[in-house]
Amino acid sequence: MEGKMIELEPAVVSKKHIDFLYGCYCSEAVQGNFQPTKTISYERIAESLRLQDEMFKYVFIIVYNGLYVGYAYSYLSRAFNHFEIGVTVMPSMRRIGLGSFAHQVLIAWTLENHKTHRLTAYVSYDNTAERIILERLGFHLEGVMRQAGIIREALHDIAVYGALRSELALMCKT
Numbered sequence: 001m002e003g004k005m006i007e008l009e010p011a012v013v014s015k016k017h018i019d020f021l022y023g024c025y026c027s028e029a030v031q032g033n034f035q036p037t038k039t040i041s042y043e044r045i046a047e048s049l050r051l052q053d054e055m056f057k058y059v060f061i062i063v064y065n066g067l068y069v070g071y072a073y074s075y076l077s078r079a080f081n082h083f084e085i086g087v088t089v090m091p092s093m094r095r096i097g098l099g100s101f102a103h104q105v106l107i108a109w110t111l112e113n114h115k116t117h118r119l120t121a122y123v124s125y126d127n128t129a130e131r132i133i134l135e136r137l138g139f140h141l142e143g144v145m146r147q148a149g150i151i152r153e154a155l156h157d158i159a160v161y162g163a164l165r166s167e168l169a170l171m172c173k174t
């Protein structure tokens with residue numbers, strides 16, 4: 001896959017972006033086995049996009065060859081001094097490297113646009129794909145929150161991954 005074909009388009013309050021995100025959040029097929037589908041209203045998505053700068057909570061649409069193939073987010077933790085990141089790729093577009101590359105672009109954007117010295121990702125312990133991606137990029141498994149996740153009434157453990165700015169140096173210019 002040519003890296004230049006993917007870009008993260010900042011999500012804005014437009015029908016096109018909200019329709020896409022609403023479809024993703026509410027579809028079990030897209031959210032996969034490790035993320036719950038969200039019971040979020042269309043208006044709530046619009047509101048959260050409107051407040052992105054104020055909340056330090058940024059959403060991106062992943063664009064590949066002109067197509068919307070997923071979404072990504074990066075936001076300042078409300079409790080701690082780090083940014084949390086996450087990436088979702090549409091099922092039909094998985095396993096061709098898009099998830100890996102979207103993580104790299106998202107990490108670079110976050111480190112270049114915010115002074116945070118650390119990134120965190122919370123991942124279902126059984127989410128092999130996401131764990132492989134994070135570990136390849138330099139994240140460390142820092143702990144496991146037992147039974148912190150629940151999907152369709154099944155409890156599961158959540159792995160906590162962290163990376164310091166210095167450990168991600170190859171991905172950012174600053």
Ligand SMILES: CC(C)(COP(=O)(O)OP(=O)(O)OC[C@H]1O[C@@H](n2cnc3c(N)ncnc32)[C@H](O)[C@@H]1OP(=O)(O)O)[C@@H](O)C(=O)NCCC(=O)NCCS
Binds near residue numbers: 123
């Ligand atoms: C996690 C996710 C983003 C990965 O996206 P992707 O585009 O499929 O990832 P990649 O193609 O870059 O794959 C990266 C590596 O993960 C591994 N992998 C991918 N899918 C896998 C699977 N289903 N099972 C085991 N390993 C898998 C492969 O080793 C792959 O590397 P390689 O083929 O180069 O050896 C995608 O599966 C997804 O959107 N899942 C649902 C949302 C989610 O769980 N997000 C993470 C938490 S926020």
